Amino acid sequence: QKEVEQNSGPLSVPEGAIASLNCTYSDRVSQSFFWYRQYSGKSPELIMSIYSNGDKEDGRFTAQLNKASQYVSLLIRDSQPSDSATYLCAVNGGSGGYNKLIFGAGTRLAVHP
């Protein structure tokens, strides 16, 4: 079992819709959670960080964390074609230590006009 699990997709949504991306993690003591966006051949770009249970909103993005369920999600409102990319969930601060950011396999999002 991978430490961080994501559906590979592709997740296809129409322009203007809400895209919902999900991630589960196996290490219960994980402390910090991140969403990165990665375009093909480019480096991961940090979108959101979340450290405590609940919701965190930043512009069109909302991250949700539920530590009891070991689940973190990302909502993208008013999706745009430029949001089409791979979204990587990443987890740090687990039993492996605080200097080891572990990524999921990523979910490909396709926003069509």
Place this chain on the structure above:
Amino acid sequence: AAGVIQSPRHLIKEKRETATLKCYPIPRHDTVYWYQQGPGQDPQFLISFYEKMQSDKGSIPDRFSAQQFSDYHSELNMSSLELGDSALYFCASIKGLNTEAFFGQGTRLTVV
């Protein structure tokens, strides 16, 4: 704002050669992570440094070594290169522990 600088951006080496990748973190950031990403794969953690000391190690081959210098830049040394080492190599810069990591543009290594 200053970003993470990686050099070179592209590198072509022959099998069994040696390569050195460099990473210059964001000013005042004291932690560096190194990752390898093959085509269609997620980034695989190689090694991390905090305050110039190795702090964690992932799936880094014995042929690879790395260090962080007094100015906090880091170098990844790769010897006896194999075709399978062809990948994108990213470093990430972090201030402290367990906080947001910012990635450099990456080095694309091609081994022929």
